[in-house]
Amino acid sequence: MMSEKTLIRLMPWLVTIGLFILWELLCIVTGIEKFILPRPTLVFETMVQFAPQIAHHSLQTLYTTTAGFVLGVVGGGLLGVFIGASRLVYVGLYPVLVGFNSIPKVALVPVLVIWFGIGTVPAIITAFVISFFPIVVNVATGLATIEPELRDVLRSLGASKTEILTKIGLPRAMPYLFASLKIAITLAFVGSVIAETVASNEGIGYLMLSASSSYNVPLVFAGLVVVAVMGVVMYAVAVWFERRMTGWAFRGSDLMS
Amino acid sequence: MQGPAFVKIDGVSLVYRQAEEETLAVEDLNIDIQEGEFVAVVGPSGCGKSTLMKLVTGLLDTTAGRITIGGKPVKGPVQGVGMAFQNSTLLPWRSTLDNVMLPLEIVEPHKRRLRKEKKAYIEQAMALLKTVGLADFADKFPWQLSGGMQQRANVCRSIIHNPRLLMLDEPFGALDAFTREELWGVMQALWMEKKFTSILITHDLREATFLADRVFVMSKRPGKIILSKEIDVPRPRTLDTTFEPHFGEIVHELREHIHSVRES
Numbered sequence: 458m459m460s461e462k463t464l465i466r467l468m469p470w471l472v473t474i475g476l477f478i479l480w481e482l483l484c485i486v487t488g489i490e491k492f493i494l495p496r497p498t499l500v501f502e503t504m505v506q507f508a509p510q511i512a513h514h515s516l517q518t519l520y521t522t523t524a525g526f527v528l529g530v531v532g533g534g535l536l537g538v539f540i541g542a543s544r545l546v547y548v549g550l551y552p553v554l555v556g557f558n559s560i561p562k563v564a565l566v567p568v569l570v571i572w573f574g575i576g577t578v579p580a581i582i583t584a585f586v587i588s589f590f591p592i593v594v595n596v597a598t599g600l601a602t603i604e605p606e607l608r609d610v611l612r613s614l615g616a617s618k619t620e621i622l623t624k625i626g627l628p629r630a631m632p633y634l635f636a637s638l639k640i641a642i643t644l645a646f647v648g649s650v651i652a653e654t655v656a657s658n659e660g661i662g663y664l665m666l667s668a669s670s671s672y673n674v675p676l677v678f679a680g681l682v683v684v685a686v687m688g689v690v691m692y693a694v695a696v697w698f699e700r701r702m703t704g705w706a707f708r709g710s711d712l713m714s
Numbered sequence: 715m716q717g718p719a720f721v722k723i724d725g726v727s728l729v730y731r732q733a734e735e736e737t738l739a740v741e742d743l744n745i746d747i748q749e750g751e752f753v754a755v756v757g758p759s760g761c762g763k764s765t766l767m768k769l770v771t772g773l774l775d776t777t778a779g780r781i782t783i784g785g786k787p788v789k790g791p792v793q794g795v796g797m798a799f800q801n802s803t804l805l806p807w808r809s810t811l812d813n814v815m816l817p818l819e820i821v822e823p824h825k826r827r828l829r830k831e832k833k834a835y836i837e838q839a840m841a842l843l844k845t846v847g848l849a850d851f852a853d854k855f856p857w858q859l860s861g862g863m864q865q866r867a868n869v870c871r872s873i874i875h876n877p878r879l880l881m882l883d884e885p886f887g888a889l890d891a892f893t894r895e896e897l898w899g900v901m902q903a904l905w906m907e908k909k910f911t912s913i914l915i916t917h918d919l920r921e922a923t924f925l926a927d928r929v930f931v932m933s934k935r936p937g938k939i940i941l942s943k944e945i946d947v948p949r950p951r952t953l954d955t956t957f958e959p960h961f962g963e964i965v966h967e968l969r970e971h972i973h974s975v976r977e978s
Contacts, residue, residue, distance in 0.1 A: 604801070604803055606799040606801060606803050607803040607805075609768070609771075609773055609797060609799075610797045610799070610803060610871075610872075611820065612773060612791045613771045613772075613773065613791055613792060613793075613795040613796075613797050613881070614793070614794060614795065614796075614797075614817050614820045614821055614875075615791065615792075615793030615794055615820060615822075620820055624805075624816065624819065624820070625805065628805070628807050629805075629807075631807075703807075705806050705807045705855060705857075706806070706807075
């Protein structure tokens with residue numbers, strides 16, 4: 458008999474493999490053409506066959522995504538602190554931020570191309586602007602929701618604004634920051650791949666676009682699978698950091714691994 | 715014993731302004747508190763007890779009248795005051811010991827000395843934790859403590875820096891009756907040892923009578939002081955004391971006043 462703990466560990470793998478098997482069976486039973494929906498085995502075959510190209514392009518995507526994400530964390534974190542710490546900044550900037558975030562980022566790429574040309578820079582910037590917003594909002598929320606009693610305790614001790622920020626605000630905002638990183642990293646992939654699809658000659662997005670224009674649909678799907686895998690891996694890295702940095706916020710639970 | 719008052723609340727009123735509406739929260743408060751005295755303020759809920767606390771600590775400005783502490787008028791947050799609220803507001807990312815030591819990182823002269831004399835300060839904090847029975851929990855985090863333990867740590871945090879003034883806003887309000895009465899004893903022992911000037915806000919008349927030298931009864935909004943009652947029960951008071959007839963009489967008298975206020 459398998460213990461529940463082992464089962465919990467195995468579950469993600471079982472579900473993923475199960476989905477691939479379902480996909481495979483569906484293709485076999487319906488006899489669907491491979492240039493419409495290729496079987497997963499064919500996708501993996503293609504992956505092996507095009508391994509050097511895929512590796513090259515996914516490294517490029519990983520690079521632009523990570524660069525954009527890091528910029529997003531630094532910029533978003535800083536802006537979040539400003540917005541969360543000052544009511545004036547909050548009131549002034551929030552509507553602008555919401556407005557900016559409502560713009561579909563794909564519409565931004567052509568502008569970026571005009572400014573920076575095609576290639577790496579637009580991809581990094583797109584990843585940055587798309588991952589930026591959730592970080593700002595979360596950090597600001599963490600800071601703005603300090604319990605009033607706790608603030609009173611600190612103020613009547615004679616704490617300065619900076620002290621309240623460093624002693625309470627920032628540590629308190631950490632779980633919010635890390636929660637947002639998990640959202641932001643997956644969004645960053647959306648941003649970079651969109652930009653590569655529209656305006657680049659490198660990266661997974663470009664690879665998929667050129668594969669689709671030559672009807673190499675299995676390669677398109679191989680690209681999708683690679684993006685998904687990179688997203689999951691980066692997400693796991695973010696979770697690992699979160700557990701290391703803000704274990705106190707989880708009260709020792711085994712969930713959320 | 716009647717020297718010049720340490721805390722002097724002189725004809726203080728406060729009007730809350732929200733949009734067009736004005737609410738008179740407290741009206742013409744006059745309270746003198748001697749240095750080292752323990753006073754309690756009781757009253758029906760919504761009578762402005764917590765407002766009074768914010769006024770004394772300078773977190774709110776008075777609309778009329780003035781407040782002085784040690785002869786100096788209160789303008790802006792008073793520094794170095796110890797505070798404990800009903801919810802313990804311990805920082806979840808800090809251990810019990812680190813939570814208790816938080817004021818030392820903020821209040822001078824401890825702030826300056828803390829790095830150099832860390833060991834002595836830790837010993838001091840541990841000694842305090844020991845007197846409230848938390849020595850074995852110094853390394854535990856707040857969520858690993860019971861509600862009563864969290865409040866003990868909270869009280870420790872409010873007095874670690876030997877505050878000139880201690881403000882307690884229903885610190886035992888959320889605890890069960892047994893734990894609460896146990897903590898009265900702990901609080902009294904701490905006060906008798908260190909004699910910090912203390913203001914306790916509470917709606918528990920037995921708690922006020924047990925802990926305070928003087929009890930002030932406030933009317934409902936707008937809050938006014940309608941009774942100042944000297945508690946002439948010898949210390950240390952014990953739980954047995956609370957069952958003595960004289961103790962009962964005092965509580966009864968306070969209750970009568972609160973009752974008349976609520977009726978009016």
